[in-house]
Amino acid sequence: MKLRLLGLLLCLPVFALSQTANSNEKPPIFESCKEQALADIQDCFDHEVYQLLFSNFNVPQDLIEAQYKGEVVILFEVDSKGEFRVMYVDAVYNSLKTEVINVFKDFPKVAPATYNGNPTFKQYSITLPIPLVDRKATTNTVSDSSTEQQLTALEQRAKREFDSVTHSLVPYSQKAYSSPLNIPFTHSDYAKFDRSINRVGTNSHTASKPYLYNEVSDYYDFDAQNKALKKEANSWFSRKLWNEHMVQIQSKSYWFTVDPVVDLQMGKDFDADFKTTFNNTRGVYIQGGLGNNFSFSASVFESQGRFAQYYNSYAETLKAFGPDPAIIPGRGIAKEFKENAYDYPVAEAYLSYSPSSFINVQFGHGKTFIGDGYRSLLHSDVASPHPFLKLNTKFWKIKYTNTYTWLRDVRPEVTEDGAFLTKYIANHYLSWNVNKRLNLGLFESVIWTNSNDRGFDINYLNPIIFYRAIEFETGQDAGNAIVGASAKYKLNDNVNFYGQFILDEFSLNDIKGGEGSWKNKYGYQLGVKYYDAFKVKNLMLQAEYNQVRPYTYSHNSIELNYGHNNQPMAHLWGANFKEFIVMGHYNYKRWMGEAKLILGMRGFDVNDGTDNFSYGADIYKTYNDRPFDSGVEIGQGIKTNTIHASLQGGYLVNPASNLKLFANISYRNFNPEAQTTSLLNNNTVWFSLGLKTDLFNWYFDL
Numbered sequence: 001m002k003l004r005l006l007g008l009l010l011c012l013p014v015f016a017l018s019q020t021a022n023s024n025e026k027p028p029i030f031e032s033c034k035e036q037a038l039a040d041i042q043d044c045f046d047h048e049v050y051q052l053l054f055s056n057f058n059v060p061q062d063l064i065e066a067q068y069k070g071e072v073v074i075l076f077e078v079d080s081k082g083e084f085r086v087m088y089v090d091a092v093y094n095s096l097k098t099e100v101i102n103v104f105k106d107f108p109k110v111a112p113a114t115y116n117g118n119p120t121f122k123q124y125s126i127t128l129p130i131p132l133v134d135r136k137a138t139t140n141t142v143s144d145s146s147t148e149q150q151l152t153a154l155e156q157r158a159k160r161e162f163d164s165v166t167h168s169l170v171p172y173s174q175k176a177y178s179s180p181l182n183i184p185f186t187h188s189d190y191a192k193f194d195r196s197i198n199r200v201g202t203n204s205h206t207a208s209k210p211y212l213y214n215e216v217s218d219y220y221d222f223d224a225q226n227k228a229l230k231k232e233a234n235s236w237f238s239r240k241l242w243n244e245h246m247v248q249i250q251s252k253s254y255w256f257t258v259d260p261v262v263d264l265q266m267g268k269d270f271d272a273d274f275k276t277t278f279n280n281t282r283g284v285y286i287q288g289g290l291g292n293n294f295s296f297s298a299s300v301f302e303s304q305g306r307f308a309q310y311y312n313s314y315a316e317t318l319k320a321f322g323p324d325p326a327i328i329p330g331r332g333i334a335k336e337f338k339e340n341a342y343d344y345p346v347a348e349a350y351l352s353y354s355p356s357s358f359i360n361v362q363f364g365h366g367k368t369f370i371g372d373g374y375r376s377l378l379h380s381d382v383a384s385p386h387p388f389l390k391l392n393t394k395f396w397k398i399k400y401t402n403t404y405t406w407l408r409d410v411r412p413e414v415t416e417d418g419a420f421l422t423k424y425i426a427n428h429y430l431s432w433n434v435n436k437r438l439n440l441g442l443f444e445s446v447i448w449t450n451s452n453d454r455g456f457d458i459n460y461l462n463p464i465i466f467y468r469a470i471e472f473e474t475g476q477d478a479g480n481a482i483v484g485a486s487a488k489y490k491l492n493d494n495v496n497f498y499g500q501f502i503l504d505e506f507s508l509n510d511i512k513g514g515e516g517s518w519k520n521k522y523g524y525q526l527g528v529k530y531y532d533a534f535k536v537k538n539l540m541l542q543a544e545y546n547q548v549r550p551y552t553y554s555h556n557s558i559e560l561n562y563g564h565n566n567q568p569m570a571h572l573w574g575a576n577f578k579e580f581i582v583m584g585h586y587n588y589k590r591w592m593g594e595a596k597l598i599l600g601m602r603g604f605d606v607n608d609g610t611d612n613f614s615y616g617a618d619i620y621k622t623y624n625d626r627p628f629d630s631g632v633e634i635g636q637g638i639k640t641n642t643i644h645a646s647l648q649g650g651y652l653v654n655p656a657s658n659l660k661l662f663a664n665i666s667y668r669n670f671n672p673e674a675q676t677t678s679l680l681n682n683n684t685v686w687f688s689l690g691l692k693t694d695l696f697n698w699y700f701d702l
Contacts, residue, residue, distance in 0.1 A: 025171065028078045028122060029111040045110075049124075054132055056103045060095040063130070072096050072128040076104060080119040080234050082112040087123070087236075096130070115171055121236070172248040175255040176287055177213050177222040180354040181295045182362075184658065184695040185210035185381065187374060188594055191540045191585035193220040195531035199493045205399035205431040207441055207486055208392065209369040209381075212352070212360060229590055229655045245656045256288030259657040259693070261299060267664075267688025272309040274340050277688060279305035285657070285693065297364075298349035299695060303331070306341035307700075308686040310668060314702050315342070317678070318566040320410035321420070327410075327565055329572075330698055332384045348385050348696075362390040367696070368403055370429050370443065371486065372498040373527045373544050374581055375571050378443045378484045379403070379427055382699055383567040397433040402426075404460070407564035411620065414559050421559055423449040425569065426460040431486075441486035443502075448479035449559050480560040482553070494532055500525040502570070504552045504562075515630040518616075518623060523548030523575070538587045543580075550576040550603065550616020550632055551623040561619045568619055572699050576617035577602040578634055590652040592660075598644040598701050603637035604672065604679055638679060640672040644701040653691070663689040666700065 026041065033044035059068075073090040084107040089097040113122040183190075190209075196219045197204040197211075204219060213222065231242040240246055247258035263281035283301040290296075305328070306312065315334065318327035326334045326342055334342035350364020367381040368388060387406040392399065409421040430442045448457060484502040491497065504521035527544035552575040553562035562569045573579070583596040605615050614621035615637030626632075650662035670682040686700075 026114045028082060028113045030108070031110075034111075046126075049126060050128075052107060053103060053126075053128055054134060056106065057099060057128065057132060059130060059132065060093070060099065063093065063095070068093075068130060070130050072100060072130060073125065074100055074128060075123065075125050077121055077123045077236065078110065078113060079121045080112050082110045082119075084110075100128075120171075121234075121239075169249065169251050172245075172250045172255070172257075174223055174226060175250060175289055176257070177217055177226075178292075179289045179295045180212050180214055180293065180352045180360050181287060181289070181297055182210040182350070182352065183213055183216060185367075185369060186694055186697050188585055188592065189658070189694065192225075192538070192587055194529065194540060195493070196220040198490060198496050198529075198531075200490045201436045203397060203433055205394070205433070205439070206488070207370050207372055207431055207439075208399065208401040208429060209371075212354075212392075214354075226655055229652070242654060243656060244654075248656075254288065254290050256286065257656075259285045261285045261301060261693045261695070262659070263301075263303070263690065263692040265305075265688050265690030265692070267686060267690075269308040270685045270687075271683060274306065274309075277306050277308060277686065278341075279303065279307070279690070281305075281692075285695065293354045295352045296350070297352075299347070301346040303345065304337045304341060304343050308668075308684055310670065310682055310684055310702065311700060312340065312342075320566065321412040321415040322418075327384065327567070329567060329702075330382055330384060330696075332565070333410075346385065350388075358393060358395045360392040362388070362392075364388060370401070370427070371500055371525075372488055372496075372529075373500070373525055373546075374542065374583065375525065375544065375546050375579070377500045377502040377523050377525050377546065377548065377570050378429070378486070379445070380568075380570055380572075381697055382572045383563070383569055384565040386564055399431040401429040401431070403429075404456075405564075406456075407569075409559050409563075410565055421449065423447060423559060424456055424460070425562075437490040439486075439488040443484035443486065445482045445484075445562070446479045447482075447555075447560050447562060480555045480557070480562070482562060494530060496529055498525075498527045498529070502548070502552065504554075516632045518551055518626055518629050518632045520632075521549055521552040521554075521575075523552055523571075533584075536586075540585045542583050542585075545578075545580050546571060547578040547634060548573075548575045549634060550636060551614075551626065552616075553619040554614075554616070554621060554623050556622050556624050558620075558622055563619055566620065572702065573600070573602060574617050574619045576615060576634055576636065590655075592650045592652065594646075594648045596644075596646045596701070598642070600642040600644075601635050602640045602642065603635040604640055605637055606674075606676065607678065608676055638672050638674050638676070640670065640679070642671070643667070643669040646701070658694045659691065660694050661691055663687075668701075 026038070027045050029041055030045060030048045032048060033041055036044045070092055074086065075088040077085045077087055079085060084104050086101050086104045089100045091097050112119040114120060193216055197206055197216060202219060233239045233242050245257035245259050249256055261281065261283035263279050265279040267277040269277055281301050281303040283299060285299045287297045288295065315326040315328050318329065319325060320327060320333055324333050325336050328334045328342060328344045331344050331346050334344035337343040348366040350362050350366055352360060352362045354360045365387050366385050368379060368390065369381045370376055370379040389404040391402040405425045407423050407425060409423055414421040425445060425447050427445045428443065432440050434440055446460060482502065482504050484500060486500045488496055488498040501524045502522060505519050506522065523546070525544065525546045527542065530541040533539045533541040548571060553568065553570060554575070555561055568574050577600060579598060579600040581596070581598050584594065586593045603615050603617055605613065605618060613627040614623065614625040615627070616632070617637065644666065646664060646666035648662055648664040650660045653659040653661055665687045668682070668684040672679050672681060675681055
């Protein structure tokens with residue numbers, strides 16, 4: 001019985017009222033309590049509720065005859081109209097529960113509680129002893145020699161400790177918005193405030209993602225936006241559906257929220273040999289804070305899904321060593337589920353601590369992203385979640401991000417005694433606002449493994465050293481260093497340009513020779529964003545071009561590629577590609593829309609038994625298997641043109657939990673110049689609709 005009661009308490013946003021007067025808050029008021037002073041109204045309310053129960057509650061005759069002794073715990077609500085409603089009754093006998101409900105039906109209507117002068121609801125708990133005890137009589141017989149009076153002051157305080165914790169609760173006030181918590185990174189949601197943080201003259205740094213709420217709140221009023229979206233809702237169910245977290249608890253020193261997570265989709269791939277696609281995700285999402293500087297978040301997902309045929313096929317090409325048939329891109333290792341479907345659990349969590357205004361430290365299991373574009377050539381969120389330690393330091397016009405990650409190589413050729421290979425990546429990213437319009441960024445990264453049992457090399461913990469120097473100190477093949485740069489220019493408040501450059505290896509002599517040397521492993525990105533496009537408020541248009549030369553992100557040591565769980569840590573396509581993207585985001589109140597068109601040209605390996613060379617797209621192949629040293633160009637191998645177009649519309653059901661209704665239709669044309677057993681011409685039209693808690697990016701544009 002106590003476990004059931006505890007479960008219900010965890011689902012209540014407020015389960016007691018403070019006994020301390022609050023100038024913004026007033027409890028419900030019985031007619032007989034109207035003349036009481038504000039400080040005494042709560043006590044009067046408590047007294048009247050108990051007396052109504054005592055006077056009208058009839059203990060069932062069979063329990064009287066059995067001389068039953070126990071208690072009934074009642075959880076009830078006074079709504080914004082002043083009406084009483086029983087939410088839960090915890091009692092041994094159903095007859096006691098029925099009697100409680102009957103008594104509360106006859107409770108008189110009262111003046112509702114108010115907060116800031118507006119009617120609101122309040123929830124209470126009360127314990128009714130059986131047999132009934134008249135509190136008036138009990139109070140009158142208490143004397144100075146009572147047990148309570150004989151206790152020491154310390155003992156009396158200890159007895160009241162639980163109640164003091166309960167009564168310290170205050171109405172929830174969207175504490176997340178001022179906390180060092182991450183804003184869940186989705187491109188569609190970040191588009192809502194992208195203009196606000198990219199205006200000319202702001203000293204913001206927009207490449208390192210996800211952002212912290214307390215960083216973005218300097219430029220974007222989350223609380224005002226949330227209030228603008230708020231629906232009129234009087235009942236507990238409607239509030240939880242449309243406006244609030246399922247559980248939201250707050251005191252002066254801590255707060256936390258709990259929400260269910262769902263991603264329930266049904267769809268149809270018109271090119272597949274199975275009837276429907278689906279995804280069935282259930283989980284829980286927890287956020288909270290202790291004081292002003294420490295926050296935490298956790299999300300746990302249990303999922304089963306069957307996707308479009310091309311996506312299922314790609315997931316199976318990522319298969320890890322062992323019996324499991326696939327790795328779901330961006331999620332993790334999947335087990336077989338029914339026919340042509342997968343079971344893939346995922347968990348993400350982190351701790352965030354900001355000891356001062358200029359530093360934030362995070363440790364957790366999740367994903368990060370560096371860049372202003374839809375894609376990142378430096379570090380992106382396309383791979384599965386992984387452990388990370390992240391340090392953000394912000395001062396003057398500088399933001400410096402250090403990220404340390406623990407990754408896995410799950411291929412059979414590097415697996416030892418059934419255990420996946422562990423490798424590490426350390427990233428530095430320095431962002432500098434040169435002036436009101438121009439931002440420059442410098443990036444460096446190193447990948448290494450547990451060679452010579454060195455584990456996580458302490459050399460790379462140095463937050464300011466150049467990794468290339470360490471790479472030479474530890475041995476030429478002990479690590480793989482990558483460098484890069486970024487830039488952003490704000491033409492005005494509505495238009496900005498951005499770009500990236502990634503350099504994996506570079507030979508000046510070969511560049512001058514103009515022979516297309518394999519050593520010239522680099523890529524670049526160019527993009528533009530247009531906010532409030534064509535004077536349409538909240539319409540953001542974006543165009544982006546990406547290209548990466550063959551063999552970039554790969555290495556002559558098989559395990560030192562820039563990847564995790566058989567997926568790239570940068571661009572989704574690995575290397576050896578050109579790509580052009582046009583996309584748009586639009587928001588109106590709770591409605592949203594997204595359109596995207598991607599045109600690409602890629603080069604794939606042949607792998608037909610006679611030609612097993614690496615043509616530079618697969619970063620998990622060493623460049624030692626290349627067919628030639630010069631004449632290397634993008635698209636070499638089997639040249640493949642791709643088109644991916646998608647259109648999505650949605651409705652934001654609950655802003656607090658980011659629960660959305662959506663419908664999506666996508667078209668994919670995959671057209672290789674030559675077909676192999678693993679490289680087939682494919683045209684896909686995929687339609688899906690569903691209800692999802694939108695917490696992360698999911699890339700289907702393979």
